[in-house]
Amino acid sequence: MTQLDPNRLRTWIAEHIGEIIDVRHEIHAHPELGFDTPLTVHALRTPLVAAGLTPVDFPGGIYVDIGDPGEQPRVGLRADIDALPLPETTDLPWASVFEGRSHACGHDVHAAVALGAALALASQPALPGAVRVIFQPAEETLGGARTVVEQGILDPLEQVFALHCEPHAEVGVLGTRLGAITSACDYLEIRLRGSGGHTARPHLTADIINAMGRVVTELPAMLSRRCDPRAGMSMVFGSAHAGVAANAIPAEGTLTGTLRVLSMDEWRGAEKLVREIVESVVAGTGASLEMDYEPGVPPVHNDVESHLVLRHAMASVVGESSVYTPEQSLGGEDFAWYGEKTKIALGRLGVRRPGTPITDLHQGGFVADDAAIEIGIATLAHAAVGALATSER
Ligand SMILES: [Zn+2]
Ligand SMILES: [Zn+2]
Structure with missing residues (x-):
């Protein structure tokens, strides 16, 4: 068998969606941050073990293999499971019980969608290969x-x-695009120093505020000439701090900002380019320079083949006319790191209740409306089997 049995999938979802939604509410009510996710992992592990599966622990998470245990998994499904340090302001009966987290x-x-996909795939009589759900x-x-990459979980x-x-799309709408779907976002901090002095004698010190002004205007301007304009590189400073008195040149000033870029190629060269430009601008001012450049994440780059598989899965669940091509987002998503190891495709799941x-x-x-969960489950199940079928050996 190389195809998913859609009737069997529908029946499984109809019979089990209530339990999956209960798990979703349980996780939603107990949001956990970063790697500190024991309650969330417990809520996911319990139904997997009850279904006879063998989840494997790694720091802060679990993965589970579905299909013939003698076979290496070739296709993966990934859910992120962590929450944010933000207070919840909804009045949902299953709203967060942890203050300041949601x-x-x-x-x-x-998490619920991937759990449902894992259990639904496990209920299929004969998968054309093994699937790893992370x-x-x-x-x-x-x-x-x-x-996940360092633990070797993606290796096979x-x-x-x-x-x-995707809160801008209604339940029943799905989206994906070929190539980059999210953006890179890096962080930059620049510290300039001089001896400080009287504003009457700027030639005896480095004029820090003048130097900062040059960096703030020259860096974005030079980047726009040194980088392909189609890369959508955007350098924006979010803070500038220096000085206290009108007639004293400060000894120190700090600038911080973010650099966002749509293109993977330009992102790879961004740090070197930023350092080069800032060093050359500051060199003429006499100030000393310290720079921290923290690369964040690259853009998620949807692979040609995986994008087709995902799009096909979406169309088979909601129909071709309910699958759209979203704009590339300027947000970051760490799924991008998976793309350094394997082919990936990220899709948008409409979660807004109509009206x-x-x-x-x-x-x-x-x-996010509970009704989106069954659509997500069916989409990921179809994508997994579709990918196994296209790469069948
Ligand atoms: Zn987020
Ligand atoms: Zn997110």
Whole structure:
């Protein structure tokens, strides 16, 4: 058998969706941060073990293999499971019971969808290969994906699929795009120093505020000339601090900002380019320079083959006319690191209940409708089997 049995999948979902939604509510009510996710992992492990599966622990998360135990898994499904340090402002009966924390990015939905997909696939009589379902912590704090890579969890996998909640799309709508679907975001801190002095005698010290002004205007301007304009590179400073008195040149000033870029190629060269430009601008001012450049995540780059598999899976669940091509987001997503090891495709899962107002991700009032979960389960199950079928040996 190389195809999923759609009737069997539908029946499984109809019979079990209530239990999966209960797990979603349990996780939503108990949001956990970063790698510190024991309650979430417990809520996921229990139904997997009850179904006779053998989840494997790794720091902050678990993964489980579905299919013939003698076979190496070739296809992966990934859910992130961590929450945000944001107070929840909904009045849901299953709202967060932990003060100052919430599932405002919908990772409770991702966890439930992947759990449902794992159990639904396990109920299929003969899969055309094994599937690994990964429940990853620490997406928001950006360490989880790297841990999954470092633990070797992706080593046997040829393709991995993931969905992210999309509050701008209604339940029943799914989206994905070829190539980059999220962006890179890096952090920059620049510290300039001089001896400080009287504003009457700027020639006896380095004029720190003048130097900062040059960096703030020259860096974005030079980047726009040195980098392909199609890369959408955007350097924006979010803070500038120096000085206290009108007639004293400060001895120190600090600038911080973010660099966002749509293109993977330009992202790879961004740090070197930024350092080069800042060093050359500051060199003429006489100030001394310290720079911290922290690379965040690269863009998630959807692979040609995996994108087709995911799109086909989406169309078979909601129909071609309900699958759209989203704009590339300027947000970051650490699933991108999986793409350094294997082919990946990330999709958008519409979660807004029709007729309700849009509540955005990372807002305390964000609500994802339970009705999106069964659509997510069916999509990931179809994608997994579709990928196994296309790469059959
Ligand atoms: Zn988020
Ligand atoms: Zn998220």
